[in-house]
Amino acid sequence: MSPESGASRITARSQIVLLIGLVLLWCLVWGQFSLLTVVSGVALAVIISLVFYLPAIDLSGRINIWRTIVFFLRLIVDIIGASLNVAWLVIDPRYKPSSAILAIALDTRSDIIMMFTAEAISLVPGSIVVDIDREESVLYVHVINVKTDEDLEKLRSSVFATEKRLVMGIGSKDDVWRVQQPNELTRSSVRRK
Amino acid sequence: MQIALIVAGVLFCAGAVAALYRVIQGPSLLDRVIASDVFVVTIMCVLATEMALNHHTETLPVLLVLAAFAFLGSVSFARFMAKQDQT
Amino acid sequence: MTWEAVREIITMGLVLLSSLMCFAAGVGLIRFPDVLSRLHAATKPQILGLMSIGAAIAVNNPRIGIFALLTAIIIFQGLTAPITAHMVARAAYRSDHLRRDLLIRDELSVSVEQVEQGAAVEDPDGDKR
Known part of the structure; x- marks a missing residue:
């Protein structure tokens, strides 16, 4: 997305965290972790994060x-x-x-x-x-x-x-x-x- | 057991009636927004109480939808108020 | 069964706590004087009420799916309630729906004045009152 490799790496990482969060929320709402919910969750998460684009969050990358x-x-x-x-x-x-x-x-x-x-x-x-x-x-x-x-x-x-x-x-x-x-x-x- | 249930019901009703009073009486639009939010959450609590007492979970998705609608309604009202104020 | 009896008592206690919180929210709406203090009374006890009633449901239906859905509801409410409170509080402050005689200190008005003095020349984007 952006020309600098560092910036694009940060963007990609925060996008992945966002995707995982959305899929987890989808599974929580369905109340089950089956193949169907995970696959449909991933598809929906990709569509949502493409359609409603958010500015990338600056995650620190450190977690205790x-x-x-x-x-x-x-x-x-x-x-x-x-x-x-x-x-x-x-x-x-x-x-x-x-x-x-x-x-x-x-x-x-x-x-x-x-x-x-x-x-x-x-x-x-x-x-x-x-x-x-x-x-x-x-x-x-x-x-x-x-x-x-x-x-x-x-x-x-x-x-x-x-x-x-x-x-x-x-x-x-x-x-x-x-x-x-x-x-x-x-x-x-x-x-x- | 029965007495505790009646007490809980009376408290829920009193809370809901107080919120409705503020919706009708509220001096400003923002008061009404807050009060309707309280009313919706009281309804959520009552639905959940019914589920807990009757050992079923059929209305859990209703809770989720109610929470989402309360949030969207309050936020759009607050934004509308801010816009209106600028002019 | 003794476990049944214990479960009934726990459920009843949690339901009573939740109803008490809803009652407190309602009474607070009536008793408190201005929008900002009503927000305190309204938004906060609800979180505890919802948490306790969620615990009551989880005690009565101990299944992983129910637990996950309850967690989702409580996290959702916990994330959105502060946003609602903040939006309403901001609108209330800007449209003057608060009683300044009840504030013992107001550091926001100081900075609003500073901003207005400093940026009077620039085009205000409508955010300042």
Whole structure:
């Protein structure tokens, strides 16, 4: 597709990952892994990725299975705990609404890490991503039930922890180096005064 | 067992009625979109409850279709709102 | 059979949890003051409700195909719910459907102002309010 061999190799790899993902989803929907579903799944996946062409995702090519499992388990625990928290908040008669919108500058420069971090913190109740600045990788997060500045800082650090777990799972080497640095080094240029 | 079932049914109904109230009453279009989303997911949960209690899985594909339609509806409404706002 | 009884109790507990979550979503829709907080109440407890009811179905029909389909439904809902929430939240923020007196800090408005000052000369693509 593209003249440079490196770029086309990355494109081919992410296309293959996309194809495998689509076939897996097709098999999951049918609920069986027979020859028929796999063959029809491959045919459909090829047709779909040719007709609805997506820009290639820049996959890092590094995956740490153990860290990824840790990320998903922690996500499920977070969802359960925070869902119960929001449910209690709804029923609690003394609850006074007070919320905030925070600008959170992430370390990563990769689109897919940013997307998954946004998905994860939107799934965990209590925070919703309102807007994203892609160039500076800043997430604007709406938070519910915050009263003091300490609450805000607690949420900020929990978002950074989510990002760090995700980068340790599937991030590139560059991003791993970046999240391991102290915050002031990598974020000072982006963080608003 | 029977009492727990009745409690669950009452809670489901109350949730659905609250969502319907917000659909009718909602001050803005976005409120209605959110509320109809909640309503659809409540229906999904009720269908799934019926499946779990009667030990069958015939309506599982219905759940998938409902999820897809709720998603498409909400997203297109949100886009429509954003477009409308720009003019 | 004792296994039957245990299964009944587990199913009932999961169904009750799910109905509680749906109820919380409904009450949250009524009680919360603006669109953004209603989004919190609406989109989040549903994921847990759906997860628990899916677990109840899997407990009652332990077959690999059912398990795969349930996983697909939950992953689908888990991937799409944040997208819906984000789109609605963005539209709500841009069309001013939120109560700013309830926000104790709003860092997005600061950057919107910065962008408007910085790029006032360039042709705004309609994204800024």
